[in-house]
Amino acid sequence: MRLLQNSASKSAMLLTLPTIISACQEAKKNQLTASAFQTLSSTEAMELDAVAERILPATDSPGAREAGVVYFFDNVLKDRIDALDILRIGLHDLQKNTGSEFNSPFFHPLSSLDQDQLLKSIEDTEFFATARYLTIAGMFALPEYGGNRNLVGDQLVGFDGRLGWTTPFGYYDADYMEKGE
Amino acid sequence: MSELAEPSTQAFKTREQVDFVIIGSGAAGGILAKELAEAGHSVVILEQGPHLKAADFRHDEWGYKHNFDLTWSARRGNVQTFRKTSDEEAEPREAVLRYAHNVGGSSVHFSGNFWRLRPIDFMEASVKGTIAGTNFSDWPIRYEDLEPYYTKVDWEIGVSGLQGPWDPFRSRDYPCPPMPIKGSDVLLERAAKKLGLNPYPAPVAILSKPHNGRPGCINCGWCNGFGCEVDAKSSSMVAMIPFALATGNCELRTWATVSRINTDSSGRANEVVYFDADGVEQAQKTKAVVLSANGAETPRLLLMSESNLFPRGLANSSGVVGQNLMFNGYSSVAGLFEEPVKAWKSIPATRVVHDFYELDSELGFYGGGGIDGRHPSAGTPIEFALGASDSFGGPSWGADFKDSLASRFSHSAAFDGHTTSLPLPTNNVTLDPTHRDNFGRPAIRCTYMDHPDDLATMEWFMNKSVELMEAVGAKNISASYPSGGQTGNVHLLGTCRMGDDPDTSVINPNHRAHDVPNLFLCDGSSLVTSSRGQPTMTIMALAFRAADLINQAARRSEI
Numbered sequence: 186m187r188l189l190q191n192s193a194s195k196s197a198m199l200l201t202l203p204t205i206i207s208a209c210q211e212a213k214k215n216q217l218t219a220s221a222f223q224t225l226s227s228t229e230a231m232e233l234d235a236v237a238e239r240i241l242p243a244t245d246s247p248g249a250r251e252a253g254v255v256y257f258f259d260n261v262l263k264d265r266i267d268a269l270d271i272l273r274i275g276l277h278d279l280q281k282n283t284g285s286e287f288n289s290p291f292f293h294p295l296s297s298l299d300q301d302q303l304l305k306s307i308e309d310t311e312f313f314a315t316a317r318y319l320t321i322a323g324m325f326a327l328p329e330y331g332g333n334r335n336l337v338g339d340q341l342v343g344f345d346g347r348l349g350w351t352t353p354f355g356y357y358d359a360d361y362m363e364k365g366e
Numbered sequence: 367m368s369e370l371a372e373p374s375t376q377a378f379k380t381r382e383q384v385d386f387v388i389i390g391s392g393a394a395g396g397i398l399a400k401e402l403a404e405a406g407h408s409v410v411i412l413e414q415g416p417h418l419k420a421a422d423f424r425h426d427e428w429g430y431k432h433n434f435d436l437t438w439s440a441r442r443g444n445v446q447t448f449r450k451t452s453d454e455e456a457e458p459r460e461a462v463l464r465y466a467h468n469v470g471g472s473s474v475h476f477s478g479n480f481w482r483l484r485p486i487d488f489m490e491a492s493v494k495g496t497i498a499g500t501n502f503s504d505w506p507i508r509y510e511d512l513e514p515y516y517t518k519v520d521w522e523i524g525v526s527g528l529q530g531p532w533d534p535f536r537s538r539d540y541p542c543p544p545m546p547i548k549g550s551d552v553l554l555e556r557a558a559k560k561l562g563l564n565p566y567p568a569p570v571a572i573l574s575k576p577h578n579g580r581p582g583c584i585n586c587g588w589c590n591g592f593g594c595e596v597d598a599k600s601s602s603m604v605a606m607i608p609f610a611l612a613t614g615n616c617e618l619r620t621w622a623t624v625s626r627i628n629t630d631s632s633g634r635a636n637e638v639v640y641f642d643a644d645g646v647e648q649a650q651k652t653k654a655v656v657l658s659a660n661g662a663e664t665p666r667l668l669l670m671s672e673s674n675l676f677p678r679g680l681a682n683s684s685g686v687v688g689q690n691l692m693f694n695g696y697s698s699v700a701g702l703f704e705e706p707v708k709a710w711k712s713i714p715a716t717r718v719v720h721d722f723y724e725l726d727s728e729l730g731f732y733g734g735g736g737i738d739g740r741h742p743s744a745g746t747p748i749e750f751a752l753g754a755s756d757s758f759g760g761p762s763w764g765a766d767f768k769d770s771l772a773s774r775f776s777h778s779a780a781f782d783g784h785t786t787s788l789p790l791p792t793n794n795v796t797l798d799p800t801h802r803d804n805f806g807r808p809a810i811r812c813t814y815m816d817h818p819d820d821l822a823t824m825e826w827f828m829n830k831s832v833e834l835m836e837a838v839g840a841k842n843i844s845a846s847y848p849s850g851g852q853t854g855n856v857h858l859l860g861t862c863r864m865g866d867d868p869d870t871s872v873i874n875p876n877h878r879a880h881d882v883p884n885l886f887l888c889d890g891s892s893l894v895t896s897s898r899g900q901p902t903m904t905i906m907a908l909a910f911r912a913a914d915l916i917n918q919a920a921r922r923s924e925i
Contacts, residue, residue: 341771
C-alpha cells in the first residue's frame with residue numbers, strides 16, 4: 186500500500202494539463218452513472234455533486250467534482266445515517282428554493298451564479314455545514330474512500346504523503362542551517 | 367520493518383491461577399508486563415483492542431481522526447456522557463475522554479512529547495501553598511525517587527533530546543540526540559531569543575537514530591494521532607510488549623474487555639471477569655491484579671466492581687476513586703509566514719520554551735507550562751481546511767477559499783501552550799446512571815469544568831504565544847484557548863491518586879491499593895498533580911518504579 190501510494194503520488198505530479206482535463210471529463214461522465222452509487226439516488230448524487238462543486242469549485246486547479254467527492258459522500262454516508270438524514274432533508278428544502286426562486290425542481294442545472302446565491306442564503310444551516318464538512322474531507326481523504334482522485338486535493342494544498350523526508354523541510358530550517366544558527 | 371522477535375506461545379487456562387493479570391497494555395501496562403514477566407512471574411495481559419503493527423498504520427486522516435479507527439468511541443459502541451457540573455444532566459457525546467483501543471494504548475498514537483517532571487512538581491503545594499477548594503497537594507514521592515526510572519525510560523523505551531538549561535538532574539545522558547529542527551521551531555526559537563528566552567530541543571519518545579533494534583525517524587510527519595509506520599515512535603507496543611512476550615511467561619489476550627474484578631471473602635482480588643473476542647464471558651484466576659487501563663477506564667472498573675465488602679466500589683473506601691480528573695490546559699496560536707514553513711513534515715515539535723514552567727505568583731493565579739512550535743492542524747489537510755477560514759479569515763467556501771488553502775497549508779505555524787490543571791473533587795469520572803456501552807457496562811460519565819486559575823493560565827500562555835508570533839513577523843495571527851472550559855481531552859490524570867493517607871488517596875506510594883493488598887494501580891490515574899501537559903513520560907517512569915517495587919515485594923512474599 187505504501188509503495189502504491191508513493192508511486193501514485195509521483196505519477197500524479199507528472200500529469201500534464203491535457204491529461205488532467207481529459208481525466209476530469211472522464212470523472213464527470215462517470216458521475217452520471219447511477220449504478221455506481223450505493224447510498225445515494227442518482228438525483229441526490231447529482232445535487233450533492235453540484236453543491237460540493239460550489240464549495241470547492243474547479244478554478245485553475247481541479248475542484249471537488251474532479252476529485253470525485255460525491256463518491257466519497259456515497260461511501261461514508263452508508264454508515265452515517267444522521268448525516269445522510271441531514272443532507273436529505275436539506276436537499277428537499279434547497280429544492281423548494283430552486284422551485285420558488287428559479288422555477289427549477291433541481292439545484293444542479295442552475296448556473297453557478299444562481300447556485301452560489303442559494304448556498305449563500307443557507308450558509309448557517311446544518312445541511313450546509315454537513316455538506317462542507319464532507320466535501321473538504323472527501324477532497325483530502327485517502328483516494329480509497331472515494332474522493333481525492335489522482336490526489337488532486339493533496340496537490341491543491343501542496344501536501345505530499347510520501348513516507349519519508351530529509352532535511353531541510355522548508356524555507357526557514359534551510360535558512361537556519363545556512364546561517365549556522 | 368521491525369526485526370523484534372515476538373514468540374507469543376504462552377497460553378494459560380482461565381482456571382489456572384496466574385501470578386498477575388494486567389488490565390491494559392498501554393504506556394504503563396506494557397512496561398509492567400515486561401518487567402514482571404522478566405522477573406519470572408506468570409502474566410496474562412487483557413487488552414480490549416487488537417494487536418496492530420507498523421504495517422497496519424497509514425497516512426489515513428479520515429480513518430483515524432474522523433472514523434475513530436484507533437480510538438475507543440461511540441461509533442464503536444463506547445458511548446460516554448459529559449456535563450460541566452453535577453447539577454446538569456450528562457449528555458452522550460463523541461470524543462470526551464479519548465484513548466486508543468489497541469495494544470500499546472495511547473502510547474501508539476500520542477505526539478511523542480516527553481517532558482520529565484521537575485523537582486517542583488512533586489512538592490509544589492508545600493512550596494506555594496495549598497489552594498482553597500482544590501485538592502492541590504504534594505506527591506508522596508520526590509523527583510529523586512523517580513529519576514532512576516526516568517532514565518530507564520530514556521534508554522529502554524528510547525528518547526531523543528538534549529539536556530536543557532533548567533532541566534532537572536539526570537543520571538545519564540539521552541540515548542539519542544535531538545531530532546533536527548523544523549521550520550515552525552526555527553520561528554519559535556528566533557522569536558524566543560528576541561524576547562530573551564531560552565528555547566531548546568524538545569525531548570521526544572521518537573528515535574533520532576537507530577536504538578534497541580528499531581530504526582530512526584524518517585520525518586514523515588504522521589505522529590500525532592497516528593501509529594508510526596516504521597516503529598521509530600517509542601510506544602510500549604514496540605519497546606516493551608515484544609520483550610514481555612519473549613520471556614515465555616506472558617500471554618497477551620486481545621479483544622478482552624474487562625467488566626469486573628472479583629475478590630475473595632478476605633477482600634483480596636482473585637479473579638478478573640472479561641468478555642473475550644467472541645463476546646463470551648470469561649474469568650481469569652490470579653494471585654494479584656495490576657490495573658493499568660488509563661485514567662478513565664481504571665476508575666470505571668473499580669466503581670463497577672462494587673460488592674458487599676466494597677459497597678462504594680473496589681478500593682474506594684475513601685470515595686475519591688474517579689475524582690481529581692485533570693486534563694491539562696492548552697492554548698493554540700497560529701500565524702502565516704512569508705515563506706513556506708512546511709511544518710507538516712517531521713515530528714510534531716522540535717523546540718520547547720520552558721521559561722514559564724512556573725508562572726510568577728504575583729500574577730494572582732496558580733499555573734505554569736511550556737510552549738512548542740508545530741503545524742496548526744498536526745500537519746493534516748482535512749482538519750486544516752476545515753478550520754482555515756476561522757483561523758485566518760476570508761471566505762469559508764468557494765473559489766477564493768480554495769485558493770487560500772493552496773498557500774496557507776504550508777505557510778503556517780503554531781506556537782502551542784501546554785499547561786497545568788488543578789485537581790478538583792468536582793472534576794471526575796463516574797458511572798452514568800442510564801447509558802451503557804455495547805458490553806452492557808455503565809458508560810463513563812465525565813464531569814469537568816476548568817478551575818479559574820487553569821483558564822487564566824491558558825489565557826496567559828495564549829498571550830505569550832501571540833507576543834512570540836509578533837516578534838517573528840507572523841502576518842495573520844489566530845489565537846484561542848477553551849475559554850468556556852474544556853469538554854474533553856486525551857490526558858486522563860489523577861482519578862486514583864497516590865498518597866500516604868487512605869482517606870484522601872486510592873493507592874499508596876508503591877501503587878498498592880490502600881484497601882486491597884494484592885491490587886496495584888498504575889497509569890495516568892496515579893498522578894497527584896497534572897504535569898505541564900506531557901504526562902506519558904511520567905506514567906512510564908511510574909510504571910518502571912511500580913514494577914520494581916512489586917518485584918521486590920514478591921521476593922519478600924508480600925503480595
